[in-house]
Amino acid sequence: MSKKPYLLLFLYLLTGITGCSLPSGFVFLTGGALGTTYAITFKKPSGSAPHFVQQVEKTIAGSFEQINNSLSIYNYHSLISGINNNTSQETDSLFRTVFNKAVEIAACTDGAFDISAAPFFDLWGFGLEKKASVTPQTLEEIRQFTGMDKFLLEGTKLLKKDPRSSLSMNAIAKGFACDFIANELQALGITDLLVEIGGEVMCRGLNPHKQPWKIGIDSPVDGNVHPGKDIYVTLRLTDKGLATSGNYRNYYEENGEKFAHIINPKTGTPVNHNLLSATVVAEDCMTADAYATAFMVMGLEATIAFLKDHPELGAYLIYGQEQTFRTYATDNILIDL
Structure with a gap:
């Protein structure tokens, strides 16, 4: 993405x-x-x-x-940062609106759109982190905890199946x-x-x-x-x-x-x-x-x-x-x- x-x-x-x-x-x-x-x-x-x-x-x-406090990965106090850092599971109505649309379009495009691909962007230096060494092994490891099926929205809480998973709403x-x-x-x-x-x-x-x-x-x-x-x-x-x-x-x-x-x-x-x-x-x-x-x-x-x-x-x-x-x-x- x-x-x-x-x-x-x-x-x-x-x-x-x-x-x-x-x-x-x-x-x-x-x-x-x-x-x-x-x-x-x-x-x-x-x-x-x-x-x-x-x-x-x-x-x-x-x-x-409101948007910055909900969706920005560059705001370390935002809701999405809390979810990515495993310090919170709470969402608000803005987050849920965007998350549900992302789930919908991920399904429609067979995963071509996927906000859970954030770790790949970090790996290549297009996210929050500097570019790391990219090997087939690192790609395979990250694939184990990416994908929208790794997240579940229950009420106002977003649950993660793997603590290494993270989201980016930038797209x-x-x-x-x-x-x-x-x-x-x-x-x-x-x-x-x-x-x-x-x-x-x-x-x-x-x-x-x-x-x-x-x-x-x-x-x-x-x-x-x-x-x-x-x-x-x-x-x-x-x-x-x-x-x-x-x-x-x-x-x-x-x-x-x-x-x-x-x-x-x-x-x-x-x-x-x-x-x-x-x-x-x-x-x-x-x-x-x-x-x-x-x-x-x-x-x-x-x-x-x-x-x-x-x-x-x-x-x-x-x-x-x-x-x-x-x-x-x-x-x-x-x-x-």
Whole structure:
């Protein structure tokens, strides 16, 4: 599985605007949270109070605090850290929502998406630990205590069959955060909004030009670390979640070999195939986030076959063939030509 601190998205509409009012009562807010950046655009409801924006800012900050205290492996006092360190079994409603979705998608993808693969990420240096010596023996040992069947949610407690097992929500938490904050803002009466966190997007309603939101997907060129600098295609989106996963921003080279941060949970090794990026559109961003990661594990052919059996998902895939980029897109996404 993968996670990416800065993903493949660039919001054309928002370029160069920070913390200011936009036409037609729209407001744009940016900041840092969950180890990445966020950009949130919304239209103030008609007749909203003078301090409405401050109320929104407080809601956003409170939401990030809840998510960080529940799902962040980098917060040593979070619920997930307590479970990983065997100091607690307690969960909250946020944790259970994400965990249950992870179980669902793990089953749907035959384990291509698996939040219990955290020990493999540590082994390869993409998790909390520095890269260790990787041998067939270490991979086999870790396989003994990974897999979603090693965890059981009973009420509010998460039980582990093996104390060495651990979880990472990195491949789904930012998508969930987009959904959570969008729902919180909608509860304040906001109907037109876009929430982007670390490249994941949840949007509702229309943009300031009364059109679907316009989102660009970067070219999957190795070392392309500046979102928006090299746009490959633009999609239009409303009332949907969108997430992209790729293997060209978070990787390292060792002895002339490239190791990307997308790990196959079954083998415990980085994937090596021609699918370079997978963008997924779904009803919610948490689902899109998880499937984008799963598709990068599954590869091009398996992903296309999966999409044909799951018309509820939209996708835009970029892959390499004969030293050039090629694409596959489902019919249910809107490409801005």
